[in-house]
Amino acid sequence: MTTKKKQLDEDLLGITFRGSSKETVNYTKRKTIKLDENGVLMYKIPYTDNWEYYPIFMARYSLGNLELYLDTNEKKYLDVFFNQVNWLINNLKYKKDFAVWEHNYKMPFYETFKTPWVHGLGQALGMVSLLKAYQITKEEKYLQASEKISNSFDIKIEEGGVKNIDQNNEIWYEEYALLPPPHVLNGFITILFGLHEFNRVTNSKKAQQLYEDGLKTVKNNLEKYDAGYWSIYDLQRKYPSTKNYHNLHIWQLNVLHELTKDRIFKEYAKKWEDYKNNKSNIRKANIKRGFIHLKRYGIIKSIKRYYNRKKWNK
Numbered sequence: 557m558t559t560k561k562k563q564l565d566e567d568l569l570g571i572t573f574r575g576s577s578k579e580t581v582n583y584t585k586r587k588t589i590k591l592d593e594n595g596v597l598m599y600k601i602p603y604t605d606n607w608e609y610y611p612i613f614m615a616r617y618s619l620g621n622l623e624l625y626l627d628t629n630e631k632k633y634l635d636v637f638f639n640q641v642n643w644l645i646n647n648l649k650y651k652k653d654f655a656v657w658e659h660n661y662k663m664p665f666y667e668t669f670k671t672p673w674v675h676g677l678g679q680a681l682g683m684v685s686l687l688k689a690y691q692i693t694k695e696e697k698y699l700q701a702s703e704k705i706s707n708s709f710d711i712k713i714e715e716g717g718v719k720n721i722d723q724n725n726e727i728w729y730e731e732y733a734l735l736p737p738p739h740v741l742n743g744f745i746t747i748l749f750g751l752h753e754f755n756r757v758t759n760s761k762k763a764q765q766l767y768e769d770g771l772k773t774v775k776n777n778l779e780k781y782d783a784g785y786w787s788i789y790d791l792q793r794k795y796p797s798t799k800n801y802h803n804l805h806i807w808q809l810n811v812l813h814e815l816t817k818d819r820i821f822k823e824y825a826k827k828w829e830d831y832k833n834n835k836s837n838i839r840k841a842n843i844k845r846g847f848i849h850l851k852r853y854g855i856i857k858s859i860k861r862y863y864n865r866k867k868w869n870k
Contacts, residue, residue: 568626568688573619573753580620581633583613587869595639602664603864609647611657612678614640618685634692641689644682645701654711655704657682664861666734666792674733676718677743679708680750687757699758706754709747709766713737718747726776727769739791741781742801744774745808752815771816778824781805786841787828795848796841802828 583589588600590607597617599610618640625633648655656679658672683705690698709729711717718733731743751767754760781788787805789795797805809825812818831837850858 568622568691573623573684573749580613580616581624581636583617583620589613594643595636596643597640600868601661603861603868605868606661608659608661609643610659610678611644611647611682612675614644615678615681615685618644619681619688622685622688637685638689641685641698645686645689645698648701648704650704651711651716653704654707654717655701656708656716663732666732666738668734668736669732670734674708674713674716674718675731676709676729676733676747677731679705679718680729680747684750684753687754691757702754703758703760706751706760706763706766709751709770710762726773728773729766729770736792738793739777740789741774741787742789742804742808744770745805745812748774749808749811771812774812775818775820778820782824782827783841783844785834785837786831793848793852796844798845799838802832802841 583597584591588602590598590600592598596609597614598607599613600607601610618637621633621636621640624630625637644657647657649658656674659675660671662669662671662673683702686698686702686705689695690702708717709719712719712721713730713733713735718730720728720730720735720737722728722737728737728739729744729747730737731740731747732738748767748770751763751770755763755767777791780791783796786796787802789797789801806825806828809821809828813821813825853861
């Protein structure tokens with residue numbers, strides 16, 4: 557790799573996104589994902605037969621293809637990137653001072669979904685995708701759209717944004733912008749990565765402040781995500797994370813430590829890494845997650861959801 561190309565890679569993806577999305581180029585191998593006639597990704601909504609455009613997956617897919625383009629210099633990956641990015645910019649809903657992608661379908665993850673709803677994680681990743689398009693093309697439309705999206709993190713959920721302010725006056729950015737807020741950890745941290753990246757490229761004081769506000773909240777609440785044997789996925793249902801999400805939490809905390817040099821992130825990353833050394837911890841997490849699921853849905857509904865999931869994934 558030449559020095560010039562290496563610098564291009566670093567400028568485009570930075571440490572928060574380099575290496576984190578490449579696996580998404582395999583999305584189209586899933587039975588629940590397909591491409592439309594324009595090469596734009598579509599998702600079969602769980603647990604239905606309905607196909608919809610799902611901005612978070614499109615954004616991740618775009619970033620994965622961009623990374624492969626940087627690795628290989630093959631134009632086909634850049635074409636896929638722009639197929640997603642151009643759908644994203646053309647389907648933004650512009651409000652007074654901000655822009656969002658509105659979802660007019662529900663997900664079966666929380667009972668409080670009301671349409672239209674906003675996906676905070678999709679906002680962050682879509683914002684970064686448009687920002688990358690600007691860096692490549694220097695077309696102002698991508699930068700302007702990205703900036704409008706960044707403003708959504710300063711808008712409360714009640715007003716159509718993704719911000720929640722809790723009783724302690726702490727600021728949360730919600731992966732699922734619902735009330736009551738789920739407080740999903742991995743989504744919150746990825747949103748912070750998006751704000752960090754936006755500030756890194758644009759030197760936005762507002763994005764920097766939003767990032768610092770959210771970072772403080774994560775730091776102050778990490779102990780709530782520690783079950784004593786495993787990490788917690790969200791604070792509303794308090795599900796112990798799946799193994800994949802547990803590993804993601806560890807990676808995210810290590811990145812936060814690299815960004816901030818704050819020891820608390822490294823300490824929790826190591827603590828959660830050590831939990832994996834005891835095989836009984838993953839079994840305990842799985843059992844606990846199952847009990848919470850049964851309590852939430854009951855036996856009959858849980859069985860029904862299990863078969864609906866199998867049917868959906870065929």
